[in-house]
Amino acid sequence: MNMHTNKTIRTALLITAAAVIIPTLFVLTSKAEDKKDDADFTPDPKLVEQGKTLFQTKICFTCHQTDPNTPAPAGEALHAPKFIGKFWGEDVKVHNGINGPIITVKFNKEYFMESVEQPMAKIVEGAIPGMAPLPTTPEERTALMHYVRSLSKKVEEKK
């Protein structure tokens, strides 16, 4: 076998591999795309635990009530949303920016992450734009998200 044949075989193999890999990647990424807006991601128990601790240490609990029997006085005055009942995946009416027009968004991953990172990007209708931009890393926000997601009733309903 000369060098040339070798190269031809290699090229043929590469094309075959690409023909298999590229459509597979397509299917995988389009699946990920579908998931992006999916309200029903399952909270990871380990991240829920981390998030639960962060919800205390990052003082989220002072404004956002998570237990009907434990009020969050700081949040009451600001009309901070409670994380009680079914809220994940629901529509939320928000001002698009402070005093901006009212738009409807879904309470999903993206909305959660943005709400924590930039509280003033969208202001829940009827609430006072008083949520402090508490410094959190993306990892911390992810853990907080899993915890808050786990509080939404829909998780129990699905069982």
Ligand code: HEC
């Ligand atoms: C000083 C009180 C306060 C603290 C502390 C606070 N928030 Fe908020 N938060 C608010 C208020 C008020 C709103 C509604 C106004 C707005 O959208 O910015 C809000 C909105 C949100 C929303 C959007 C909720 C919805 O129903 O649309 C999320 C998510 C959120 N906060 C998460 C957090 C997390 C996580 C923490 C801790 C890192 C936190 N908040 C700390 C007051 C607070």
